């Protein structure tokens with residue numbers, strides 16, 4: 001008789017049940033990646049269905065979609081998706097079914113970009129305070145944002161709730177509120193971007209008010225078995241920004257908000273720590289960038305935790321779980337190798353290699369690395385294989401061309417008609 005331990009299964013493949021009662025068949029999660037593969041109607045089409053079916057068949061226990069906007073006039077990028085009250089749900093139903101085809105749970109990441117919108121897109125550029133993005137010579141890509149008024153904040157809260165309800169009606173199992181990476185809720189959390197002196201700024205209680213109201217509003221509106229999760233920065237990794245003390249305080253607040261998972265990430269467009277790069281001289285671990293902080297949080301968090309960033313090997317996935325973090329988030333490696341969990345069941349030494357740009361212009365390197373991963377997703381969506389190394393510079397150039405085309409499409413359908421409308425209204429008023 002062999003002296004095998006009781007649990008011969010490696011930990012990453014053990015199921016887990018979340019506070020809402022939802023069970024995930026394993027602990028490997030496909031983290032959110034914006035694909036920019038939406039249709040002209042800002043909805044999922046055949047390409048996205050094909051991509052998500054591959055992720056589901058590839059063996060992940062949970063798939064979190066790329067970010068889906070709560071307002072079609074505030075998009076993180078062209079080719080994005082928007083799910084609002086009144087949106088036709090049929091394409092979203094098909095998308096949920098594709099993502100869930102292999103007994104996989106699927107959640108929609110819901111998001112508002114705030115000031116992180118490209119100027120070329122047009123639309124709203126809202127922020128807690130009128131603080132523009134500072135990206136050196138690339139700053140001009142982003143507009144000067146407008147400080148939000150109370151009624152605009154209320155509108156955004158309602159939009160998050162409406163989008164979560166629409167996700168539930170479409171057959172998804174949950175939503176993840178994007179409160180990380182410098183998007184609107186993250187802007188409210190950070191003292192660097194939130195300079196308000198009303199109830200929405202100042203103390204961490206006030207800066208977290210938008211997140212808490214969004215989460216509570218969603219929890220009250222959706223069914224008890226529908227998962228509600230939050231993606232949160234451990235820190236912004238820039239001076240004067242949201243720091244680890246703030247982040248711990250927010251986790252304690254979220255302990256009482258009835259949520260199912262907190263995903264720990266970090267950074268924003270100015271300091272892209274989620275790509276392993278900081279702006280305050282702090283260095284991140286070479287793998288599982290935010291694990292040390294997540295491990296500390298695991299001691300105080302009653303909500304299950306997940307950490308994402310720099311995880312490509314089975315050994316690292318096991319290290320995350322051994323540290324007391326319940327789920328392992330993987331993004332880029334699953335774009336390159338969509339069946340990575342399945343591969344690991346056969347060969348735990350397998351680790352996909354992801355080509356990266358490391359140029360002097362760090363902003364351009366970051367953009368190229370994003371475009372490269374998006375190109376892998378585009379290939380999967382088109383039914384092509386992802387074997388072979390893609391070139392970051394070519395990916396950046398192709399990405400820019402594709403983006404320009406998609407921006408023109410978005411502007412002609414959603415921005416120009418608004419302008420024509422407002423000119424007509426002005427003329428009618430003058431008449």
Ligand SMILES: Cc1cc2nc3c(=O)[nH]c(=O)nc-3n(C[C@H](O)[C@H](O)[C@H](O)COP(=O)(O)O)c2cc1C
Nearest residue numbers: 031032033034066067274309310330331332373374
């Ligand atoms: C192409 C691309 C798109 C991304 N889009 C999103 C997104 O929509 N929402 C989000 O929270 N994170 C997004 N991320 C960040 C990932 O979820 C993840 O936090 C980050 O890539 C680090 O994980 P990784 O090292 O496994 O890629 C994106 C990353 C990439 C590469």
